Amino acid sequence: MIRKATAHWRGTGRDGDGDLTTDSGVLSQTPYSFKTRFEDTPGTNPEELLAAAHAGCFTMALAFQLQQAGFDPESLETQAAVSLEADPAGGFKITxxxxxxxxxVPGLDEAKFDELAGNAEKGCPLSKVINAExxxxxxxx
Known part of the structure; x- marks a missing residue:
């Protein structure tokens, strides 16, 4: 399985802007820029997209963990907060x-919840590639 997205950029890093498009069409020329990344201008940024992807990946992984254990979740809601910080070696990095x-989740006790959520956090494909805490x-x- 291969998923694709395209970034198009015009201009310099600070003053330029770009847009992101995914093959599915969920993102279609969605604007991003220095201001959407480091200020509060409307648009998206790579860290926000990573946060959405990590939250979605983990939550789906947990849904599968729960299903395999015989539980039917009523609701699962996950927020991912991705931190971008200056890198002492230069530039920035996701930390x-x-x-x-x-x-x-009806009928689920705390111990089993801890076990399954931990398995989902470690087993989610995005957790496996994020080089950060x-x-x-x-x-x-």
């Missing part, structure tokens, strides 16, 4: 992806 999960805070309702 952390902090996952915050709220789950409502990954944390998981979870609440079972």
């Amino acid at each position: 952390r992806s902090a996952l915050t999960l709220t789950a409502k 990954i944390t998981l805070t979870k609440t079972l309702l």
Whole structure:
């Protein structure tokens, strides 16, 4: 399976701008720029997209973990907060992806919840490629 996206950029790093398009069409010439990345201008940025991807990947992995264990989740909601910081070696680097999960799963006890959520965090394909600290805070309702 191969998934594709295209970035198109015009101009310099600080003053230029670009757009992102995915083959699925979910993103279609979605604007991004220095201002959408480092300020609050509308548009997206690579870290936001990584956060969305990590939250989605982890949540789907947990849904499969729960299903295999015989649980039917009522709701799973995950926020991923990706940190971009200055790199002492130069430039910037992603240093952390902090996952915050709220789950409502009838019949699931806390110990099994901890086990399955931990398995999902480690087993999610994006967790396996993110070269940064990954944390998981979870609440079972």
